[in-house]
Amino acid sequence: MRLKDKVAIVTGAAAGFGEAMAKRFAQEGAKIVVADLNGDGASRVASEIGDAAVAIKADVSKLDETRAMIAAATDNFGRLDILINNAGYTHRNSPMTEVDDETFDRIFQINAKAIYLAAQVAIPIMRAQGGGSIINTASTAGLRPRPGLVWYNASKGWVINATKSMAVELAPDNIRVNCLCPVAGETGMLPLFMGEDTPEKRAAFEASVPLGRLSDPMDIANAALYLASDEAEFLTGVALEIDGGRCI
Numbered sequence: 001m002r003l004k005d006k007v008a009i010v011t012g013a014a015a016g017f018g019e020a021m022a023k024r025f026a027q028e029g030a031k032i033v034v035a036d037l038n039g040d041g042a043s044r045v046a047s048e049i050g051d052a053a054v055a056i057k058a059d060v061s062k063l064d065e066t067r068a069m070i071a072a073a074t075d076n077f078g079r080l081d082i083l084i085n086n087a088g089y090t091h092r093n094s095p096m097t098e099v100d101d102e103t104f105d106r107i108f109q110i111n112a113k114a115i116y117l118a119a120q121v122a123i124p125i126m127r128a129q130g131g132g133s134i135i136n137t138a139s140t141a142g143l144r145p146r147p148g149l150v151w152y153n154a155s156k157g158w159v160i161n162a163t164k165s166m167a168v169e170l171a172p173d174n175i176r177v178n179c180l181c182p183v184a185g186e187t188g189m190l191p192l193f194m195g196e197d198t199p200e201k202r203a204a205f206e207a208s209v210p211l212g213r214l215s216d217p218m219d220i221a222n223a224a225l226y227l228a229s230d231e232a233e234f235l236t237g238v239a240l241e242i243d244g245g246r247c248i
Helices: 016-027 039-049 063-077 101-129 150-173 190-194 199-207 217-228
Strands: 007-011 031-036 053-057 082-085 132-137 175-182 239-242
Touching: 007 016, 007 063, 007 101, 016 031, 016 039, 016 082, 016 217, 031 039, 031 063, 039 053, 053 063, 063 101, 082 101, 082 217, 101 132, 101 150, 101 175, 132 150, 132 217, 150 175, 150 239, 175 217, 190 199, 217 239
Parallel strands: 007 031, 007 082, 031 053, 082 132, 132 175, 175 239
Antiparallel strands: none
16 A cells, blocks of 8 residues: 555545545545535545544634644644645636635635645644655646636646745755646536536637546546655655646
8 A cells, every 4th residue: 555554634625636635545545634614525525434534624724723634633643644735716717807805815815825824733743753745736727827717827826836945945854845736627616717617618628638638536636646655755846737738
Protein backbone atom coordinates (compact mmCIF):
# COMPACT_ATOMS: atom_id res chain seq x y z
CA MET A 1 0.00 0.00 0.00
CA ARG A 2 1.41 3.34 -1.07
CA LEU A 3 0.19 5.35 1.94
CA LYS A 4 0.35 2.72 4.67
CA ASP A 5 0.45 4.29 8.16
CA LYS A 6 0.08 7.80 6.74
CA VAL A 7 -2.51 10.25 8.09
CA ALA A 8 -4.17 12.69 5.68
CA ILE A 9 -6.60 15.57 5.92
CA VAL A 10 -8.68 16.28 2.82
CA THR A 11 -10.73 19.49 2.76
CA GLY A 12 -13.77 19.84 0.56
CA ALA A 13 -14.09 16.07 0.86
CA ALA A 14 -17.87 15.71 0.96
CA ALA A 15 -18.11 15.47 -2.84
CA GLY A 16 -16.27 15.76 -6.13
CA PHE A 17 -12.47 15.75 -6.23
CA GLY A 18 -12.16 15.73 -2.44
CA GLU A 19 -14.38 12.71 -1.96
CA ALA A 20 -12.44 10.81 -4.62
CA MET A 21 -9.12 11.73 -2.99
CA ALA A 22 -10.28 10.68 0.48
CA LYS A 23 -11.49 7.30 -0.77
CA ARG A 24 -8.48 6.67 -2.98
CA PHE A 25 -6.03 7.49 -0.19
CA ALA A 26 -7.90 5.15 2.17
CA GLN A 27 -7.63 2.37 -0.41
CA GLU A 28 -3.87 2.82 -0.25
CA GLY A 29 -3.73 2.50 3.53
CA ALA A 30 -4.07 6.07 4.80
CA LYS A 31 -6.12 7.23 7.75
CA ILE A 32 -8.33 10.11 6.64
CA VAL A 33 -9.88 13.20 8.16
CA VAL A 34 -12.81 14.03 5.89
CA ALA A 35 -13.35 17.78 6.28
CA ASP A 36 -16.07 19.86 4.69
CA LEU A 37 -18.43 22.73 5.41
CA ASN A 38 -21.15 20.18 4.57
CA GLY A 39 -20.98 18.14 7.75
CA ASP A 40 -23.59 15.60 6.65
CA GLY A 41 -21.71 15.00 3.42
CA ALA A 42 -18.43 14.58 5.27
CA SER A 43 -20.04 12.06 7.61
CA ARG A 44 -21.39 10.10 4.66
CA VAL A 45 -17.97 9.87 3.01
CA ALA A 46 -16.27 8.89 6.28
CA SER A 47 -18.86 6.19 6.95
CA GLU A 48 -18.37 4.80 3.45
CA ILE A 49 -14.62 4.62 4.07
CA GLY A 50 -15.05 2.96 7.45
CA ASP A 51 -12.88 2.87 10.57
CA ALA A 52 -9.96 4.50 8.76
CA ALA A 53 -11.80 7.83 8.54
CA VAL A 54 -13.31 10.49 10.76
CA ALA A 55 -15.48 13.37 9.63
CA ILE A 56 -15.43 16.97 10.75
CA LYS A 57 -17.51 19.96 9.72
CA ALA A 58 -15.10 22.82 9.08
CA ASP A 59 -15.13 26.25 7.50
CA VAL A 60 -11.53 26.40 6.32
CA SER A 61 -11.61 30.20 6.19
CA LYS A 62 -11.77 30.33 10.01
CA LEU A 63 -8.74 29.74 12.21
CA ASP A 64 -10.56 28.07 15.10
CA GLU A 65 -12.25 25.58 12.78
CA THR A 66 -8.95 24.94 10.99
CA ARG A 67 -7.32 24.19 14.34
CA ALA A 68 -10.13 21.75 15.19
CA MET A 69 -9.79 20.07 11.80
CA ILE A 70 -6.06 19.49 12.24
CA ALA A 71 -6.57 18.36 15.83
CA ALA A 72 -8.95 15.73 14.47
CA ALA A 73 -5.95 14.14 12.76
CA THR A 74 -3.56 14.27 15.70
CA ASP A 75 -6.17 13.36 18.33
CA ASN A 76 -7.62 10.41 16.40
CA PHE A 77 -4.57 9.11 14.55
CA GLY A 78 -1.56 10.57 16.38
CA ARG A 79 0.07 12.52 13.54
CA LEU A 80 -0.38 14.43 10.28
CA ASP A 81 1.53 13.39 7.18
CA ILE A 82 -0.52 14.78 4.30
CA LEU A 83 -2.62 17.93 4.04
CA ILE A 84 -4.81 18.35 0.98
CA ASN A 85 -6.14 21.92 0.69
CA ASN A 86 -8.87 21.07 -1.77
CA ALA A 87 -11.88 23.16 -0.71
CA GLY A 88 -12.74 25.73 -3.36
CA TYR A 89 -15.22 28.42 -4.29
CA THR A 90 -16.05 30.29 -7.49
CA HIS A 91 -18.33 32.88 -8.99
CA ARG A 92 -20.69 32.16 -11.85
CA ASN A 93 -19.19 32.68 -15.31
CA SER A 94 -19.90 36.36 -15.92
CA PRO A 95 -18.19 39.68 -16.70
CA MET A 96 -15.67 40.63 -14.02
CA THR A 97 -17.49 43.85 -13.13
CA GLU A 98 -20.67 41.91 -12.28
CA VAL A 99 -19.11 39.88 -9.45
CA ASP A 100 -20.22 41.38 -6.14
CA ASP A 101 -17.94 42.26 -3.26
CA GLU A 102 -19.17 39.48 -0.98
CA THR A 103 -18.55 36.79 -3.60
CA PHE A 104 -15.07 38.14 -4.35
CA ASP A 105 -14.16 38.02 -0.66
CA ARG A 106 -15.47 34.47 -0.26
CA ILE A 107 -13.43 33.27 -3.25
CA PHE A 108 -10.21 34.50 -1.68
CA GLN A 109 -11.17 33.35 1.82
CA ILE A 110 -11.64 29.75 0.64
CA ASN A 111 -9.15 29.51 -2.24
CA ALA A 112 -6.31 31.54 -0.70
CA LYS A 113 -6.67 32.41 2.99
CA ALA A 114 -7.57 28.81 3.89
CA ILE A 115 -4.14 27.67 2.69
CA TYR A 116 -2.50 30.37 4.84
CA LEU A 117 -4.50 29.34 7.92
CA ALA A 118 -3.84 25.63 7.47
CA ALA A 119 -0.13 26.35 7.09
CA GLN A 120 -0.05 28.18 10.43
CA VAL A 121 -1.34 25.10 12.23
CA ALA A 122 -0.03 22.16 10.20
CA ILE A 123 3.54 23.20 9.47
CA PRO A 124 4.75 23.13 13.11
CA ILE A 125 3.35 19.60 13.43
CA MET A 126 5.05 18.44 10.23
CA ARG A 127 8.32 20.07 11.25
CA ALA A 128 8.27 18.26 14.59
CA GLN A 129 7.63 14.96 12.80
CA GLY A 130 10.50 15.49 10.37
CA GLY A 131 8.49 16.18 7.22
CA GLY A 132 5.22 15.94 5.38
CA SER A 133 3.38 16.63 2.16
CA ILE A 134 1.03 19.51 1.38
CA ILE A 135 -1.03 19.45 -1.81
CA ASN A 136 -3.12 22.45 -2.87
CA THR A 137 -5.86 22.20 -5.48
CA ALA A 138 -5.24 24.95 -8.03
CA SER A 139 -6.67 24.81 -11.57
CA THR A 140 -5.86 25.15 -15.22
CA ALA A 141 -7.61 28.50 -14.69
CA GLY A 142 -4.46 29.68 -12.96
CA LEU A 143 -2.31 28.75 -15.96
CA ARG A 144 -4.51 29.35 -19.00
CA PRO A 145 -7.47 31.47 -17.89
CA ARG A 146 -10.91 31.50 -19.49
CA PRO A 147 -12.96 34.69 -19.97
CA GLY A 148 -15.80 35.16 -17.51
CA LEU A 149 -13.94 33.70 -14.52
CA VAL A 150 -11.46 36.50 -13.86
CA TRP A 151 -11.49 36.53 -10.06
CA TYR A 152 -11.56 32.75 -9.76
CA ASN A 153 -8.67 32.57 -12.23
CA ALA A 154 -6.73 35.09 -10.15
CA SER A 155 -7.27 33.11 -6.96
CA LYS A 156 -5.91 29.96 -8.57
CA GLY A 157 -2.89 31.83 -9.91
CA TRP A 158 -2.31 32.82 -6.28
CA VAL A 159 -2.47 29.14 -5.26
CA ILE A 160 0.18 28.19 -7.82
CA ASN A 161 2.54 30.98 -6.76
CA ALA A 162 1.97 30.25 -3.06
CA THR A 163 2.68 26.56 -3.66
CA LYS A 164 6.02 27.27 -5.29
CA SER A 165 6.97 29.79 -2.59
CA MET A 166 6.02 27.37 0.19
CA ALA A 167 7.98 24.59 -1.49
CA VAL A 168 11.20 26.60 -1.45
CA GLU A 169 10.82 27.80 2.12
CA LEU A 170 9.80 24.42 3.54
CA ALA A 171 12.28 22.24 1.65
CA PRO A 172 14.85 22.35 4.51
CA ASP A 173 12.13 20.91 6.76
CA ASN A 174 11.50 17.99 4.38
CA ILE A 175 7.97 19.29 3.76
CA ARG A 176 7.04 18.95 0.11
CA VAL A 177 4.43 21.30 -1.35
CA ASN A 178 2.79 20.70 -4.72
CA CYS A 179 -0.45 21.64 -6.42
CA LEU A 180 -2.96 20.08 -8.77
CA CYS A 181 -4.19 21.92 -11.85
CA PRO A 182 -7.32 20.09 -13.03
CA VAL A 183 -9.32 21.04 -16.06
CA ALA A 184 -13.03 21.51 -15.35
CA GLY A 185 -14.68 18.29 -14.23
CA GLU A 186 -17.80 16.68 -12.86
CA THR A 187 -18.11 18.60 -9.61
CA GLY A 188 -20.69 20.88 -8.08
CA MET A 189 -18.88 23.94 -9.45
CA LEU A 190 -19.13 22.88 -13.10
CA PRO A 191 -22.44 24.69 -13.81
CA LEU A 192 -20.92 27.87 -12.36
CA PHE A 193 -17.85 27.55 -14.58
CA MET A 194 -20.03 27.15 -17.64
CA GLY A 195 -22.56 29.81 -16.65
CA GLU A 196 -25.30 27.31 -17.42
CA ASP A 197 -25.17 23.55 -17.80
CA THR A 198 -26.38 22.83 -21.31
CA PRO A 199 -25.28 20.28 -23.91
CA GLU A 200 -23.93 23.14 -26.03
CA LYS A 201 -21.84 24.56 -23.18
CA ARG A 202 -20.48 21.13 -22.30
CA ALA A 203 -19.55 20.50 -25.91
CA ALA A 204 -17.70 23.83 -26.04
CA PHE A 205 -15.75 23.02 -22.88
CA GLU A 206 -14.93 19.50 -24.06
CA ALA A 207 -13.78 20.84 -27.44
CA SER A 208 -11.11 22.90 -25.66
CA VAL A 209 -9.53 19.71 -24.25
CA PRO A 210 -7.33 17.82 -26.75
CA LEU A 211 -8.21 14.45 -25.21
CA GLY A 212 -11.86 15.32 -25.72
CA ARG A 213 -13.44 15.13 -22.28
CA LEU A 214 -13.69 16.88 -18.95
CA SER A 215 -11.82 15.58 -15.93
CA ASP A 216 -13.17 12.86 -13.69
CA PRO A 217 -12.68 13.00 -9.90
CA MET A 218 -10.61 9.82 -10.05
CA ASP A 219 -8.18 11.50 -12.49
CA ILE A 220 -7.47 14.05 -9.79
CA ALA A 221 -7.38 11.50 -6.97
CA ASN A 222 -4.78 9.37 -8.74
CA ALA A 223 -2.58 12.41 -9.39
CA ALA A 224 -2.85 13.48 -5.75
CA LEU A 225 -2.02 9.95 -4.63
CA TYR A 226 1.21 10.02 -6.62
CA LEU A 227 2.26 13.42 -5.27
CA ALA A 228 1.49 12.34 -1.70
CA SER A 229 3.34 9.03 -1.97
CA ASP A 230 7.03 8.32 -1.38
CA GLU A 231 7.33 7.72 -5.13
CA ALA A 232 7.26 11.51 -5.49
CA GLU A 233 9.81 12.19 -2.74
CA PHE A 234 11.93 14.38 -5.07
CA LEU A 235 9.00 16.46 -6.35
CA THR A 236 8.20 19.80 -4.75
CA GLY A 237 6.89 23.06 -6.17
CA VAL A 238 5.15 21.19 -9.00
CA ALA A 239 1.93 22.52 -10.56
CA LEU A 240 0.69 19.28 -12.09
CA GLU A 241 -1.62 19.72 -15.05
CA ILE A 242 -4.38 17.10 -15.06
CA ASP A 243 -6.09 18.51 -18.08
CA GLY A 244 -6.11 16.23 -21.12
CA GLY A 245 -3.78 18.71 -22.82
CA ARG A 246 -5.89 21.83 -22.13
CA CYS A 247 -2.85 23.95 -21.20
CA ILE A 248 -0.76 23.11 -24.24
